[in-house]
Amino acid sequence: MKLQKLMGIAFGLCLSGTLYASAQTQLTDYVDPRIGSEGLGRVFIGPSCPYGMVKPSPDCTPSPNSGWLPMPERVDGFSQVHVSGTGGGPKYGNILVTPFCNGMDQTQHLDYRAYENIRLGYYDTRFKQSGIRTEITTTERASFYRFTYPADSLKSLAIDAGFFLGESPVPDAREAQQFVGSEIEILSDHEVSGYTRIRGGWNNGRAYTVYFYAETDKPFVQSRTWKGSDITDERSQFDSYEKTGALLRFAEGDSVVQLKIGISFLSSQRAKHNARTYIPHWSFEKVHNDLLVQWEKLFKAxxxxxxxxxxxxxxxxxxxxxxxxxxxxxxxxxxxxxxxxxxxxxxxxxxxxxxxxxxxxxxxxxxxxxxxxxxxxxxxxxxxxxxxxxxxxxxxxxxxxxxxxxxxxxxxxxxxxxxxxxxxxxxxxxxxxxxxxxxxxxxxxxxxxxxxxxxxxxxxxxxxxxxxxxxxxxxxxxxxxxxxxxxxxxxxxxxxxxxxxxxxxxxxxxxxxxxxxxxxxxxxxxxxxxxxxxxxxxxxxxxxxxxxxxxxxxxxxxxxxxxxxxxxxxxxxxxxxxxxxxxxxxxxxxxxxxxxxxxxxxxxxxxxxxxxxxxxxxxxxxxxxxxxxxxxxxxxxxxxxxxxxxxxxxxxxxxxxxxxxxxxxxxxxxxxxxxxxxxxxxxxxTTFHLEDGKDFTIRAERLSDENRYIQSATLNGKDYPYSALRHKDLVAGGELVLKMGNKPGKWGTELGL
Amino acid sequence: MKLQKLMGIAFGLCLSGTLYASAQTQLTDYVDPRIGSEGLGRVFIGPSCPYGMVKPSPDCTPSPNSGWLPMPERVDGFSQVHVSGTGGGPKYGNILVTPFCNGMDQTQHLDYRAYENIRLGYYDTRFKQSGIRTEITTTERASFYRFTYPADSLKSLAIDAGFFLGESPVPDAREAQQFVGSEIEILSDHEVSGYTRIRGGWNNGRAYTVYFYAETDKPFVQSRTWKGSDITDERSQFDSYEKTGALLRFAEGDSVVQLKIGISFLSSQRAKHNARTYIPHWSFEKVHNDLLVQWEKLFKAxxxxxxxxxxxxxxxxxxxxxxxxxxxxxxxxxxxxxxxxxxxxxxxxxxxxxxxxxxxxxxxxxxxxxxxxxxxxxxxxxxxxxxxxxxxxxxxxxxxxxxxxxxxxxxxxxxxxxxxxxxxxxxxxxxxxxxxxxxxxxxxxxxxxxxxxxxxxxxxxxxxxxxxxxxxxxxxxxxxxxxxxxxxxxxxxxxxxxxxxxxxxxxxxxxxxxxxxxxxxxxxxxxxxxxxxxxxxxxxxxxxxxxxxxxxxxxxxxxxxxxxxxxxxxxxxxxxxxxxxxxxxxxxxxxxxxxxxxxxxxxxxxxxxxxxxxxxxxxxxxxxxxxxxxxxxxxxxxxxxxxxxxxxxxxxxxxxxxxxxxxxxxxxxxxxxxxxxxxxxxxxxTTFHLEDGKDFTIRAERLSDENRYIQSATLNGKDYPYSALRHKDLVAGGELVLKMGNKPGKWGTELGL
Known part of the structure; x- marks a missing residue:
């Protein structure tokens, strides 16, 4: 684990150097999406905007709630919608993209990770077998991928509109997501759209539909589609309650292919609008930087x-x-x-x-x-x-x-x-x-x-x-x-x-x-x-x-x-x-x-x-x-x-x-x-920078591992003997100073409410 | 009314002459969709297959439950989904098509009917102002239109994905349908697709989406789309919770334009599949004839x-x-x-x-x-x-x-x-x-x-x-x-x-x-x-x-x-x-x-x-x-x-x-x-031709306006004194003979159950 961490930090420094005008450390640098990702925590590790609808991330076999599992688990690919930290049956895991080399005659292209870099708003891995590197960042409603293929391999990409997390072999299994339908269409030599429709999952919800519009910066030189297990050269597959997907191949010289995926819960045209509106350019760094700026602003509160x-x-x-x-x-x-x-x-x-x-x-x-x-x-x-x-x-x-x-x-x-x-x-x-x-x-x-x-x-x-x-x-x-x-x-x-x-x-x-x-x-x-x-x-x-x-x-x-x-x-x-x-x-x-x-x-x-x-x-x-x-x-x-x-x-x-x-x-x-x-x-x-420009600071004077008990407190300079604080006193702005000592004091015998 | 009726019959005879191999009267000839269409009956008057999902019909202002109102009410156009005979607030009335001449700068093209021919599976009218004749027939999942334009007029068609029955100016009015969203896309010079999404209506139901794929047999020489009140030359309008539609113009020589509209509740690709599968040709007569054959078979039961x-x-x-x-x-x-x-x-x-x-x-x-x-x-x-x-x-x-x-x-x-x-x-x-x-x-x-x-x-x-x-x-x-x-x-x-x-x-x-x-x-x-x-x-x-x-x-x-x-x-x-x-x-x-x-x-x-x-x-x-x-x-x-x-x-x-x-x-x-x-x-x-080839006949001997009382009865030749019949005795096949007389008899003093 140590080596990976070092790689992550080294890469992070390098990345942030290119992203920020100033070399100053940002609050976003302190976010480590890996914290709580293993064991019971189950947090989502991929890129996400604040309250972001789109959450791209690798999906591993077997399907865990957040999609991701630590190496060496197999990776199915990268899907666009996830939840974070949940228990019970999984939800989402929709619209899976998987870069691959050979295999235009198969719908699955599982691979293993050689390494992972996971930072706020950024995910990076290289597949062991294919050698393809995948980097991911995102906006609120469209995700962004950069695939780097080995120079001497074929360059291909699968888009799977039938994938989802937590498929159960038991029909109608409790809390399992159930497939309803899907559709795919090759719109041009650089555009694919479609949807997946799923019901059930942890909340036994009625069907939801995730529409997508995917656009690449390099043209497809070949494209195929599938329905069920049939792979054909048809340009589209309509919904007949079967799993559908597309196989795309790029020119041999296109070692770096970028992909935008707009997501919508209304329609694939809306997904296209989202892709074009949220990412009106092809700069991976700009997408990532914009995401960091959003988070930085929130953390500064x-x-x-x-x-x-x-x-x-x-x-x-x-x-x-x-x-x-x-x-x-x-x-x-x-x-x-x-x-x-x-x-x-x-x-x-x-x-x-x-x-x-x-x-x-x-x-x-x-x-x-x-x-x-x-x-x-x-x-x-x-x-x-x-x-x-x-x-x-x-x-x-x-x-x-x-x-x-x-x-x-x-x-x-x-x-x-x-x-x-x-x-x-x-x-x-x-x-x-x-x-x-x-x-x-x-x-x-x-x-x-x-x-x-x-x-x-x-x-x-x-x-x-x-x-x-x-x-x-x-x-x-x-x-x-x-x-x-x-x-x-x-x-x-x-x-x-x-x-x-x-x-x-x-x-x-x-x-x-x-x-x-x-x-x-x-x-x-x-x-x-x-x-x-x-x-x-x-x-x-x-x-x-x-x-x-x-x-x-x-x-x-x-x-x-x-x-x-x-x-x-x-x-x-x-x-x-x-x-x-x-x-x-x-x-x-x-x-x-x-x-x-x-x-x-x-x-x-x-x-x-x-x-x-x-x-x-x-x-x-x-x-x-x-x-x-x-x-x-x-x-x-x-x-x-x-x-x-x-x-x-x-x-x-x-x-x-x-x-x-x-x-x-x-x-x-x-x-x-x-x-x-x-x-x-x-x-x-700790200073809360409040909405209306006021600040409220909590300062623990002399705080240390030993001096961990409050001896006395002042609020805005006045003695504050109570162990509770009204919200109105906080948002009024001011300063709560806590004088710490190494033994329990007499402070706080009453809540004062 | 008489004149219209005569016209209808005359036309019907002519039509059926071309449709049936034999000139023999069919049971379908006895169906008059106008029965019960006025007053409280509210039956659907347009073409419909048995239990048919697609029910095209004119929609009049103000919105009645079945869409249709007798002349001289105004017609908004012809929408593809309706119900029959309902009370309370309306439901459906989706995907409205309206032929018109001039008016590529407006979204509505209301007109009045000069006449109407309404027969089983067939609707025919001519607009008073524009002079355009519209004929409609249908399959289960795709409707079929034949528009005949006056030779010396412009030939245009509006497809309105925002229309629905029973729109209320009162927000959230009880039993009123409420608009959710819509979308439209010109796919080629003869194809348009999109959807309308509506909630509410009589059953206060959650949102339903009606997708469509419309295809004409003549190319558009011009096409425009609208969103809200903005009409542009864009080829598509994505869903932003506004009403959208398309305006299509055909060449001046195209006096007859035919239109298929596939409908689906899954997707517009599925709607396309429905259009192509249910109507794999351009023969109006064949569509109508196929419909009649379906009904004839059922009526023969x-x-x-x-x-x-x-x-x-x-x-x-x-x-x-x-x-x-x-x-x-x-x-x-x-x-x-x-x-x-x-x-x-x-x-x-x-x-x-x-x-x-x-x-x-x-x-x-x-x-x-x-x-x-x-x-x-x-x-x-x-x-x-x-x-x-x-x-x-x-x-x-x-x-x-x-x-x-x-x-x-x-x-x-x-x-x-x-x-x-x-x-x-x-x-x-x-x-x-x-x-x-x-x-x-x-x-x-x-x-x-x-x-x-x-x-x-x-x-x-x-x-x-x-x-x-x-x-x-x-x-x-x-x-x-x-x-x-x-x-x-x-x-x-x-x-x-x-x-x-x-x-x-x-x-x-x-x-x-x-x-x-x-x-x-x-x-x-x-x-x-x-x-x-x-x-x-x-x-x-x-x-x-x-x-x-x-x-x-x-x-x-x-x-x-x-x-x-x-x-x-x-x-x-x-x-x-x-x-x-x-x-x-x-x-x-x-x-x-x-x-x-x-x-x-x-x-x-x-x-x-x-x-x-x-x-x-x-x-x-x-x-x-x-x-x-x-x-x-x-x-x-x-x-x-x-x-x-x-x-x-x-x-x-x-x-x-x-x-x-x-x-x-x-x-x-x-x-x-x-x-x-x-x-x-x-x-x-009356003879019931039952599923397994058996027949059950009810014969009322000597029945007349005077001889309207049952004197005695036999079931399969044996005296049947009871006034009720078990279902099993009916489906066993046989004959119930009722001897009728002009005064109440002694028959049926017991149900015999």
Missing amino acids: IEIAPDTPETQKRMFYTALYHTMIMPVDRTGENPLWNDPEPYYDDYYAIWDTYRTSTPLITLIDPQRETDIVRSLITIYKRDGYMPDARSGNANGRTQGGSNAEIVIADAFVKGLKGIDYELALKAMLQDATVPPGGNQEAEGRGGLVPYLELGYIPYGIPRAGNRTVEYAYCDYAIALVAKGLGKEDLYRHYLKQSENWKNLWRSDYEHEGAKGFIMPRDKEGNWLDQIPFGSSKVQKPTYTYTPVTFEGPWYTPWWDMFFYEASSWEYSLSIPHDVPGLIAQCGGKEKFEERLDIFFDKGFYNVNNEPSFLTPCLYHWIGKPWRSDDRIREIITTHFNDSPMGLPGNDDSGAMSSWLAFHMTGLYPNAGQDYYLIHAPMLKE | IEIAPDTPETQKRMFYTALYHTMIMPVDRTGENPLWNDPEPYYDDYYAIWDTYRTSTPLITLIDPQRETDIVRSLITIYKRDGYMPDARSGNANGRTQGGSNAEIVIADAFVKGLKGIDYELALKAMLQDATVPPGGNQEAEGRGGLVPYLELGYIPYGIPRAGNRTVEYAYCDYAIALVAKGLGKEDLYRHYLKQSENWKNLWRSDYEHEGAKGFIMPRDKEGNWLDQIPFGSSKVQKPTYTYTPVTFEGPWYTPWWDMFFYEASSWEYSLSIPHDVPGLIAQCGGKEKFEERLDIFFDKGFYNVNNEPSFLTPCLYHWIGKPWRSDDRIREIITTHFNDSPMGLPGNDDSGAMSSWLAFHMTGLYPNAGQDYYLIHAPMLKE
Whole structure:
């Protein structure tokens, strides 16, 4: 690995030398798309613009979620649409291009990589067998390739409109993408267009169509097309529900061939428009440079001290980068309706991203977050419900709460302008009052009927436990917005309803030294120690349910258990809107502290998923923010780093990365609410350059590995004894100075909210 | 009108002379597409193949549902996709072509008709202003035009990819189609392609895309394109959510220009394939003749006596024709999934068609009905629910029951082969057990939760009355299939549940001499005489509900009232699965007869809608089929004829027409059940040529206007005293001879079921 890294850096320096007017190091240099690409992280490693619709990247066999796998896996080629950091079944992987030498009589041209250079906005590899070098960069809606062929070989290129990630040999396999149709047409001696149509995938979405227009800077001297396994000299292959593609050959002297691929979700003519508009030239360097300029501008919104260690810079700016590659901006590319509102897709999933990505984007680029929220509201208006997740223009899958409500509340309490909050409230109430019925996997609140009737979701309904807990928080989000809009009745109603989590709180249940857990309850109100494992006419076998149980009957899909992706230990600490209430339920502050300690020390905490994102900070509520600091520092030190294995769980469109980025600055948001918790930063100094020209700086004086506890703080020169900061105080601009020392101080015994 | 009719006939004779080898009159000659085209009938008047996807026809201003309006309304041009006989907001009207002379600088070329010839598969008109004659015929997936220009004028043609029916100036108007996008491209000097993308319409469906490929037999000497109001010499206009189109000019000598338009729901290349495959020549006559041959074959399935009066022949075969133009066969044109199963769209609506269209298609063409049912099951498998209505590849709107269940039961009890009935039962149970929630307008059983809990749908839920009544019948359909598949528990469960209509039967309620009505009930079980009309904090005004009430609070859309499109008087007689039970509820046979008389004589019967389709036959159940005969004969004589006003209500994809056709033969189905009621035919002799080569003949001996009562009957020579016939006895082949007389006889006092 060392050698490759060195090559990458050497190449990077050389590249940036040609790209920037000044030789000065740019923030973009600190982004390493490899961080979090291996192991569970699953981040996308190819070039992407901020929120970019087009994401070209190599696709490896077997199909992983991001397309890419580390060497020595085989490469199918390079496809144009991907997602980042996702779990479950893959999505996208459309319009595959593969350079090759010989083989105009075959549709596949798999090869192996000799090396890889992966930098922000740039991908470079050489195929081992063919010796062809492929370099990739991109714009928002068109990707750009430079192929360098060995001088003495044939120069060919395959464009495969039938390829996609996660094809399953099992018909209608759950979460597998399914092929619907494709088409290809050779338009001239340097142009090819077509589309691929795919359904299913992780969110079981309806069919989406990816159109493309591909143009080369060298003419084809030969072109063929295929349908299924038939390769012919036809210039086009119409859609008959079969896989189609094109084989192109260039003149022997054309060692370097460049390719633009415009992508569209409307049509191939639109894809052509995108190719021509987004790349009106043939300069690879210019495309790459334009991409870097976009990112640089965004990264500059958060400035960190120049003497910050390189590793931290790499971790921090890469985390910001990961946060801003999804959802994707598809304004003007929505085939479902004609609307001047912004349109974003690949909310994947809000259940993951609402906690930290949403608040981070709001700080870096509030206009962007406004657009993302407006898109959510428009989706409600046109499709009936806001998504909890959405991909390929289809809502789905729901996991826990109807968390777009928290995204709305977060925008509202932070004063984002340009959003129709009355309409947004209607969208929230749609979730909260209209059961999604048979569509509950796609949107809305599954189990809403009993939730409203009983105040909790009884055992037997999928994810009854976490849905109850999460809906209660979503209810709180509604209450906040209702209050802000002057709707007192609604406010009181939802504030009351936000206490519903208590209805599943089994206060006398003890486990491993803690008392009181969110536990399964049937619709008659009985607590269930034994859960049915199946039934026949004769027997009704059961299994024992405890707060660490993370399984269900054999016939239950894992997403239909009592809790989603976490145990009762985790969800019983996930009450972000009423931590004081939770502390009381747990028996007071001392008991709560003990419980947190048990949670972390006995391994009930799970670093690789979102439900416990806030939990390390809960010590703040018992007046001991330094204990939060210790937990956070330990978690980051143990589980995060700047290597390909640097993320401990699925990055989930930047959720994991934004959690890290916030903690590095010393602030942590409680999404949907108007404040940040203050804790010991890892970065010495962080300045938020805010939208209106104001700055807010957090400076940790004397910060070191030893001096890692906050002794005292000043806000704009005045003593600031509280461990939380209102958003309005941040955006007002100013300076938060934290005086650090080597022992826990007396600072922060109150949140001050 | 007379002159036009004569012209039509004269032309028809001439045309058929050139088309058929034999000069013999064909059954297709009896079809007059004008029957039911004016007034409420709203049938499609243009050329259509059986179940044909492409339906070209003139579109008039203002946009009516079928596109066409009688002269002298203005004509926008001729679009390629239409529906037939529908109510509510329009759907389709896509890809408009308009011949014109001058005006290459304008996008609209409205004109008026000088005359019209409308025959099966053929449309002919001449524009008054331009003098251009347009003749149209069609294949299943490509339409064919012949334009004859005045010799001394310019010869031009507009292709408008932005046109559609029912555009509303009100944004997001309910039931209005909404423009999404369009595209156009001049491919060569004789080819144009593009698409239109529209959402909404009657079923509030998601966006559908109609692709086209248009080819002329004469080259364009000039071509222009437009986007919005900009007309340019560009060869293409990509989709930017604006309306686009092309203006084509032919050489001055080209007085006759022919045009093929291939249509596809997948792509314009596929549309090209359709144009070339379905019309691989330039003979207008051949296209028309091929269409006639298809229809002739279908019509021959039901042969009527050669000496049947012309009027009856016209009414009968036109009724068969109307029954078989929808739903439309879109197998291979489904953009949503890739599946070897048949795919039909424009089930519009099953609530209308299940009663008589479904059973009629089963008799004429059982293989077709098998395909239609398989398509329903596939839609369940892929989209989650079977449709109650579906158009533009989207389920919606539901009206009453989840009536695809009755279509399944009808197929099952009639032994249609090649259907996976186990999967079909799952589809039925999806309707019956999984609430559609917020999607209840699109599919499933809205109000299912209280229906299952209370045994009825309480007042306040839209269409509580008819939903309760209709779900009960759907439950009976499930019971039938469950029983046939050997699922006794399920059978008993749904048989019991099919009695739910009784839970809204208010037995002591009297109105106009009848006692016992389906009436509104609240969820506590109270009968409601007063219905809330609205409420404020101070007042709660109400209005009085009676069995003739057909209104709701001012703020209630008409589809959200207690009953859909009918009154309690009608729905209280709509219990097709338990007429004996209904008779008992009504106080016995005598009371029931009185009630039926009141119903018809006091005008509670509504001839123009489906809920009372079966009611004229209810006298059969009290042993007086001759009284049914009188009612039926009176209804037909008064309300049906062979003129443009010949249908008393929306034909609803042939529902009204198939009701007529059945009654003319002397059989009437009770859809979902395995028998036909026998009553006095209007046709002397009807022979069903069945699928396996067997024939079944109904002969009414001595039938005349006076001799219109059945005195006795024989089945295959044996006395047949019963007024109902099992489907199995019909398909076994044979002869039902009815001896007619001028007074009611003793025949048919029992159904014999």
